[in-house]
Amino acid sequence: MTQAAELSVFSQRAPLSPVKVGMLTFLFSEVAFFGTLIMAYVYFLHQTTQEEPTPRQVFHLPTVLAASACLFSSSATIHLAERALHRDSVRGFLAWWGLTIVLGVLFLVGTGLEWNDLLSTWGLTMSRNLFGTTYFTLVGFHALHVTIGVLVMSIVFGLAQGRQITAANRTGVEVVAWYWHFVDGVWVVVFTLVYLVGR
DSSP states (O other): OOHHHHHHHHHHSOOOOHHHHHHHHHHHHHHHHHHHHHHHHHHHHHHHTTSSSOHHHHOOHHHHHHHHHHHHHHHHHHHHHHHHHHTTOHHHHHHHHHHHHHHHHHHHHHHHHHHHHHHHHHOOOTTTOHHHHHHHHHHHHHHHHHHHHHHHHHHHHHHHHTTOOOTTSOHHHHHHHHHHHHHHHHHHHHHIIIIIITO
16 A cells, blocks of 8 residues: 555544543543552552451452453443444344443442441451551442443433434444443453452
8 A cells, every 4th residue: 555545544534523532531541540549559468468357358259250240241242232333223232231231230239249248247447457448449449430330321321212322323322332341441450459469
């Protein structure tokens, strides 16, 4: 391909919309935010293992694994929802999008069950020790992001039911999906660090 042809192809690509640029900017700032929380957890990790209760004592992996499987699966379902909308299949979109919302809610239920066990069985709170402080801050902020994602996806679901979202008007769906993939990606790092390496 000649240089002129390459420039022609490049010039034909549609520029990112302001909404997409805004979401990318937001996600980059979130990378810095979570990066700071993760580094703080890593920095204090060796100190948390000297105080009881410790990560090895309190974590019940089956619950965390089940919740994590729901969240990881939701990346696939939201991708399938996007593909259905691209084909202008609103019915398919609603089915996959709705399933994504359910999986997000199940993840939050799993997180709630874990926190209930930490509080009732171990008395672990943010003020109990350094482990409690760093754990609840990191995992809590992630759970907050999941909650926001579920709420926004529920709004999109309602709009799609009212036929206000179509294949020709899917920018909102795309940026919400970007956010959700980001939330899933963060959980890969958090899950590995907190529940596998940190034990």
